[in-house]
Amino acid sequence: MTAYNCLSDLELLDLVKSDNESAFAEIYERYFGVLYLHAYHRLHDQDEAKDLIQELFTYLWSTRRVLEPKTNFSNYLYTWVRNRVLNVIAHKQVQEKYLSTLPPLDSSVESLTDHRLRERQLAAIIEREVALLPPKMREVFMMSRKANLSYKDIGAQLNLSEQTVRSHVKNALKILKARLGILFYLFIIFYK
Incomplete structure (x- = not known):
């Protein structure tokens, strides 16, 4: 050695x-x-x-x-x-x-721009994670969160029971919570 x-x-x-x-x-x-x-x-x-x-x-x-x-x-x-x-x-x-x-920046414009950038980044992360959900679960979840349809309406459109729709949304939230961690709470606010 x-x-x-x-x-x-x-x-x-x-x-x-x-x-x-x-x-x-x-x-x-x-x-x-x-x-x-x-x-x-x-x-x-x-x-x-x-x-x-x-x-x-x-x-x-x-x-x-x-x-x-x-x-x-x-x-x-x-x-x-x-x-x-x-x-x-x-x-x-x-x-x-x-x-x-360079001319001095208005701090309110800077913070607004920074806020919008972070919001877009958060939205991109969330969209990426939602896209990874199983197809049917993703479809139900998007109808619930983006289109703001009730479980009953989603079930009628997709020929699913209201309980099945509820289970898809619940499981989607569980998966997203595990994947996003602390971002999940921001996700709840963002997708309300």
Whole structure:
């Protein structure tokens, strides 16, 4: 069994090139903390710093077979992080400059738009779940909820007993409650 923590960076890199995940894990353990601190010190955002370092390790793994650092490996990693941090900062500056040129938004319009977007998303989720119901149950359920027909009217149209219609609607609600979880209660409000 190889003691990966005793190997040099270049030895680990050679093993990583041959798809050795344990060697990669050692590089990750060796450098994640210090690279994270390096990125965080410049970005002052924990999530952004973690994302950047995760991106680095994803990049390292995906390019492992062709990876040939021109300097020593730690310098290569620090340089990669520094360049990415500079890119992030430059992007933020461009973004801030652009946003400062936009006219201020009316917050009531923004919240109304946000509310409508969430309502459409909720409706799409509900429609998708209703579409997954068994055909007859879906038909009965839609007639009950969308067309607002009584159980008696639905039964007459589909040649079903009122009790069968009631059972279809009850079972549909039970299935939807299980699938939608907390969204089910919003569904009740939405489909009233």
